[in-house]
Amino acid sequence: MTDTTSDAASPTDSPSVSSSASLPVSPSLTLLGLGAMGTAFARAxxxxxxxxxxxxxxxSRAEALVAEGARPAASAAEAVAASTLVVTCLLDDASVGETLEGADLTGKDLVDLTTGTPSEARTRAVWAEARGAxxxxGGIMAVPPMIGTPEAGGYVLYSGSQDLFEAHRTTLAAPAGTRFVGGNPGHAALQDVALLSGMYGMLAGVAHAFALIGxxxxxxxxxxxxxxxxxVAAMSGTIPQIGEQLASGDYESGVxxxxxxxxxxxxxxxGTAADQNVSPELLTPFFDMMRRQAETGGGGEGFAGLVGLLT
Structure with missing residues (x-):
């Protein structure tokens, strides 16, 4: 049975109420993909x-969830037909296309939590809209144990149809926090990767630090x-300043x-790395950029001046 209930009717995001009962009724949804992350969302x-x-x-991956109350579908097409809100959490963008190939998406609200590139998300949006959806x-900023645990601080970046987001805001917020980042479908994926890139850069420095004292x-x-x-937490306070400098174009003020x-x-x-028999390979690319910017007139700048070297 197709569910056409939306959870956007109430400004307080309270569940809809059945006309035949006084108990609140949550709108149904469909989830395609039960890997570690998909299963965490399902349980939430x-x-x-x-x-x-x-x-x-x-x-077989659905068996435990069925025991917990989920309804299994024999095919992806059957699962899509069961609800208006359809969520995909699959291996990659190609898997999304393959999985939904035989499904009728007319009138559906498709939320794709599959990790992919910004261009893949934009192309998938056009693909979905051409099929009536x-x-x-979504870009998931969390690991599976953080899903369904509000105090863990996990959240999902969403971009694309704001009407869809507002219609299902409460449902989407049940597993993790939600942050709508604009109508461009690629912006959630872009900011997801940008945030993770910052994380990997930090962890590179952390790895070098532990190697030094090892x-x-x-x-x-x-x-x-x-x-x-x-x-590291104290130094993260420089990030807002870099953002302000990039916005103003003045890379020297406040440095x-x-x-x-x-x-x-x-x-x-x-020299310290050499003394400790530690390879400097995680730091030398950044040091080379610092030298290059300083030698070409940016000696008085802060780290904001390095961003332009990458574009």
């Missing part, structure tokens, strides 16, 4: 009381870790440690 929706239809290419792309018997990694975490000063210290970083 079931725990919140949402009628859920599930499908997975390997049917509204489309919303040969010292008197410095325990577990004891050094809180000190490193505290320092307390210029690239010229930073470059002067590179010798110490490389």
């Amino acid at each position: 929706w079931l725990a919140a009381g949402y009628p859920l239809t599930v499908w997975n290419r390997t049917p 509204r489309f919303l792309s 040969g010292e018997k008197d410095i325990a990694p577990a004891e050094f870790a809180p000190l490193l975490a505290e320092w 307390t440690s210029s690239l010229e000063m930073q470059v002067a210290g590179i010798k110490t970083f490389l």
Whole structure:
């Protein structure tokens, strides 16, 4: 039975109420894809009381969820027909196209939580709209254990149809926080990757830091870790300043440690790495950029001046 209930009617995002009963009724939805992340989302929706239809290419993955109250579908097309809101959480964008190939998407609200590129999301939006569906792309900023656990701080970036987002805001917020980042379908994927890129850069520095102290018997990694975490957190306060400088085009205002000063210290970083028998390969590309910008007139700038070297 196709569900046409929307959870956007109430400005307070309260569940809709059945005309035949006084108990609140949550709108149903369909989830395609039951990997670790899809299963986490499924369990969160079931725990919140949402009628859920599930499908997975390997049917056995649905068994535990069926025992918890989910309705299994024999095919992806059958699963899509069961609800207006259809969520995909699959391996890649190609899997989304293959899975939905035989499904009727007319009148459906398709939310794609599959990890992909911005261009894939934009192309998939056009593809969905040509088949009569509204489309919303999601970038999950969480790992599976954070889903369904509000205090963990996980959230999903959404972009594409704002009408779709507003219509199902409450349902989408049940597993994790929601942040709508604009009507361009590719912006959720873009900001997802941008945030993760910042994370990987940070972890590269963390790996180098632990390698430096790794040969010292008197410095325990577990004891050094809180000190490193505290320092990295403190330094993250420079991020808003970089954003402001990029917006204004003035890369020198408010800079307390210029690239010229930073470059002067590179010798110490490389010397320390050599002393500790640690490869500097995680840092040297960044050091090379600092030198290049300083040598071409950007010595008085902060790190905002390096962004232009990448574009």
